[in-house]
Amino acid sequence: xxxxxxxxxxxxxxxxxxxxxxxxxxxxxxxxxxxxxxxxxxxxxxxxxxxxxxxxxxxxxxxxxxxxxxxxxxxxxxxxxxxxxxxxxxxxxxxxxxxxxxxxxxxxxxxxxxxxxxxxxxxxxxxxxxxxxxxxxxxxxxxxxxxxxxxxxxxxxxxxxxxxxxxxxxxxxxxxxxxxxxxxxxxxxxxxxxxxxxxxxxxxxxxxxxxxxxxxxxxxxxxxxxxxxxxxxxxxxxxxxxxxxxxxxxxxxxxxxxxxxxxxxxxxxxxxxxxxxxxxxxxxxxxxxxxxxxxxxxxxxxxxxxxxxxxxxxxxxxxxxxxxxxxxxxxxxxxxxxxxxxxxxxxxxxxxxxxxxxxxxxxxxxxxxxxxxxxxxxxxxxxxxxxxxxxxxxxxxxxxxxxxxxxxxxxxxxxxxxxxxxxxxxxxxxxxxxxxxxxxxxxxxxxxxxxxxxxxxxxxxxxxxxxxxxxxxxxxxxxxxxxxxxxxxxxxxxxxxxxxxxxxxxxxxxxxxxxxxxxx
Numbered sequence: 001x002x003x004x005x006x007x008x009x010x011x012x013x014x015x016x017x018x019x020x021x022x023x024x025x026x027x028x029x030x031x032x033x034x035x036x037x038x039x040x041x042x043x044x045x046x047x048x049x050x051x052x053x054x055x056x057x058x059x060x061x062x063x064x065x066x067x068x069x070x071x072x073x074x075x076x077x078x079x080x081x082x083x084x085x086x087x088x089x090x091x092x093x094x095x096x097x098x099x100x101x102x103x104x105x106x107x108x109x110x111x112x113x114x115x116x117x118x119x120x121x122x123x124x125x126x127x128x129x130x131x132x133x134x135x136x137x138x139x140x141x142x143x144x145x146x147x148x149x150x151x152x153x154x155x156x157x158x159x160x161x162x163x164x165x166x167x168x169x170x171x172x173x174x175x176x177x178x179x180x181x182x183x184x185x186x187x188x189x190x191x192x193x194x195x196x197x198x199x200x201x202x203x204x205x206x207x208x209x210x211x212x213x214x215x216x217x218x219x220x221x222x223x224x225x226x227x228x229x230x231x232x233x234x235x236x237x238x239x240x241x242x243x244x245x246x247x248x249x250x251x252x253x254x255x256x257x258x259x260x261x262x263x264x265x266x267x268x269x270x271x272x273x274x275x276x277x278x279x280x281x282x283x284x285x286x287x288x289x290x291x292x293x294x295x296x297x298x299x300x301x302x303x304x305x306x307x308x309x310x311x312x313x314x315x316x317x318x319x320x321x322x323x324x325x326x327x328x329x330x331x332x333x334x335x336x337x338x339x340x341x342x343x344x345x346x347x348x349x350x351x352x353x354x355x356x357x358x359x360x361x362x363x364x365x366x367x368x369x370x371x372x373x374x375x376x377x378x379x380x381x382x383x384x385x386x387x388x389x390x391x392x393x394x395x396x397x398x399x400x401x402x403x404x405x406x407x408x409x410x411x412x413x414x415x416x417x418x419x420x421x422x423x424x425x426x427x428x429x430x431x432x433x434x435x436x437x438x439x440x441x442x443x444x445x446x447x448x449x450x451x452x453x454x455x456x457x458x459x460x461x462x463x464x465x466x467x468x469x470x471x472x473x474x475x476x477x478x479x480x481x482x483x484x485x486x487x488x489x490x491x492x493x494x495x496x497x498x499x500x501x502x503x504x505x506x507x508x509x510x511x512x513x514x515x516x517x518x519x520x
Contacts, residue, residue, distance in 0.1 A: 002247035011133060017110045018127025020099055027109045030094070030139075030186055030228050031070035037069050037093040049089050051273060052082055054502050059086070059258050067093065072209055073109035074194070074230040074249075077258030079453040080315025084142070084378040086258075087190045089106035090230065094136035096185065097350045102130040105178060106185045106223075107139075114185065114223050115175050137188035143180055147150035153202045158383040181244050182214060182382045185225050194231040195243050206283055209251040235311070237514045250408045258304065260316065267296035270316055272355040285330040286343045288369055288458055290386065290465065293323050294349060298356065304380075307366030314360055329426070343457040345433070346464045347424050349379050376480075382473050387469030390462065391450060394473040408449060408474060411442025412466075416476050424464065425484035437463045 003023040004015075016018050028036070041048050041066070063086060066073050075083040101118040108118035110131050122129045143149070151157075159177035164169075164389040168175050181189055186317045191197065208214055214223055229237050231252060233244060249255075261267040271292070302314040311498045326344060329351030349398050356375040360366075366374050397407050422436055437460055438444060446466055447459050454462065471478035 003511070008096055008385075012134075014099070015130060016127060017122065017129040017131055019112055019132055021127065024097065025111070027112050028095075029226050030188070031067075033095055034067050034090065034228060035070055037095070039066060041093070043307065045092045048093070049086060052086065052089070053269045053273075054261045054263075055082070055258070059256060060382060062256040064253070065258065068465070069253065071253030072231075072251070074231040074233060074252045074255045076233050076235060076255055076257055078234060078313030078315075079259070080262060080317050081258040082316075083258055084190070084192060087230040087232065088140065088186070088288075089135050090188055090228070091140045094139055094188075095096045096136055097133040098136075098139070099131045100134050100186075102429065103427070104143045106182055107187065109186065114225075130140075133284060134357075138191070139184075141180055141184040141187060142143055142190040142192065145191055145193045145195075147196065149197060150202055151178075151179075151201060153179055154181050154201065155214050158217060158219075173221050174176065176219065177217055181208060181227065182223060183227060184227055184507040185223075188230060190230045194233045199245050202245045205248055209248070210473075232452065260299075260313070261296075264296040264300070266294055267299065267319060268292050269315070271319045271323050274320045274346045277324065277327060281327045281331050285327050285333050286457060286495060287327070288344065288461060289389070290461065291326065291344050291346070292323070292381050294324065294346075294379075294386055295319050295352070297385055298322065298349075298352075298378050301378045301381040302356070302360055305366075305374070305378060307362055307369060307377070309361040309363050309366075312361035318359035319356060321359065322352040325352045325355045333427050336427050339430060342430055345424075345461065346383070346468050347426060349383075350376075350426070350485070353379075362480045382467070383468045384472040387465070387472065390448075391466060391469060391484060394470065394475055408446055409442075409470060410457060412440060412470065413475050414490075416487065417487070417491075421433075421486060421488040423481065423484060423486045425481070427483070434460055441469070443467070452499075 001134050003025040006023060014023065038048065048064060049055070052060065063073070067090075073087075077083055085311070099110055101110050101113060101121060103121075104113075104115055104118045106118070108113040109124070110129065113119045113122055143154070156176050156179040158175050160175075162177060163172075163175040166174065166416060192415060194202075198310065201518060204215075208225060208227070209229060214221075214225060229252070244252075261270060296319055299314055299316070299319045301320070302308050303310065308314065326348050329348040330342050331342045334340070353372060353375045356378060357371040360371075360374070362369075362371060362374060369377075392408060397409070420440075422440055424433070424436060428436065431504075440463075443463050443466060444459075447454075447462050449461055451459065468478065470476045471487060477488050479486045
């Protein structure tokens with residue numbers, strides 16, 4: 001039976017070079033191997049990069065074209081754009097197993113040995129040379145470029161201990177300790193953050209990419225390595241920490257530019273796929289599409305914010321961490337109130353602030369504002385944007401008031417105008433939360449007018465969402481408390497005396513339970 005017709009179970013039973021020859025096996029270069037398997041997948045209409053969302057019409061076709069062209073690849077993009085994941089998924093295009101000379105450190109092909117060890121072993125044993133089978137998962141090597149990476153790490157160097165142990169002169173190539181790249185022979189080698197690699201180290205890659213051989217000190221060796229190179233790079237690094245030297249960039253055949261999700265729907269797919277959510281959290285916390293949209297909207301707002309460094313980017317990890325924190329904020333509330341379950345609230349978004357502050361790089365103006373204030377502003381902008389998808393535009397209604405058009409928010413604003421306030425503390429029980437919202441006149445009627453078909457839990461969420469939206473459009477006031485939020489009339493928040501915005505007195509702004517009333 002021919003090699004191509006053998007099953008995996010039959011292949012691994014082949015143990016010697018002679019048995020391998022009998023199958024008709026012929027070596028296949030790795031880039032040809034990748035190309036062959038990609039062609040087979042495309043013909044069978046199989047998904048090549050499953051779980052990668054938003055790249056279906058951009059990055060993935062570029063990757064497929066590069067693989068069909070048998071190119072070395074550079075993935076250029078900001079952080080959190082799945083560059084490394086794309087590289088790692090290329091192993092799925094490798095053959096499941098390949099034969100190697102047993103004990104070889106360079107993964108020598110039995111019919112095309114490179115290392116002195118493999119050549120000598122085959123010369124000594126001939127067709128009885130033992131072989132073993134390497135799984136595709138073992139053919140992937142990844143190295144993060146750091147300033148301390150040396151040529152010896154990547155290519156290799158003479159090993160004095162090896163020379164002394166084997167009693168060999170330094171002129172003997174057997175004293176060489178090979179680096180990561182030679183050890184990746186017949187595999188995929190990935191260098192992450194290539195611009196961080198020192199220029200003199202990048203030079204050592206020239207020959208490997210162009211001619212496929214390596215040079216180690218004064219040894220007269222030429223190893224025609226068979227490697228698929230994939231590099232990742234961040235445009236920010238070109239100015240901050242280094243750059244890709246021009247001759248090296250010239251030798252990388254395809255440079256593919258990645259990007260962030262272009263729609264909220266794609267962002268939600270990524271977030272839900274990557275977020276680590278425990279089963280007990282799913283049982284305790286009910287979540288809706290609106291709050292998932294709000295989390296993605298925060299990332300979109302951050303990417304266009306004047307306070308956030310656009311060159312640095314806003315990673316998809318922001319929304320993933322935020323989603324996890326949102327569920328945990330709601331879960332914590334159920335534990336504190338000894339409740340079996342709860343429904344996610346808009347105020348839970350303030351629990352994701354730690355997920356935002358560590359994920360965005362601020363420009364000078366943002367640093368002046370402070371990371372927490374910037375995070376709060378981003379949440380506010382997301383609420384403002386999404387509000388218009390569920391309720392009438394308050395700004396348009398203001399203009400229409402000249403024509404005495406009925407304003408659906410008037411009962412709510414009038415209620416606050418009478419001096420009423422509502423405190424939505426983070427840890428309110430479900431019962432108290434519902435009672436507080438129902439206490440606002442006109443709020444329930446607003447939701448029934450525009451979202452009558454929603455269930456009770458979603459209506460409560462929308463009731464709170466309406467308050468946040470009205471605050472963002474300056475129809476009521478929203479103030480931060482130490483343990484939650486307070487809504488009140490806009491004018492009274494400015495002129496109501498102690499504890500109000502702009503207040504300079506020294507009166508203790510705490511309630512009877514010792515909680516801070518609010519802070520700005």
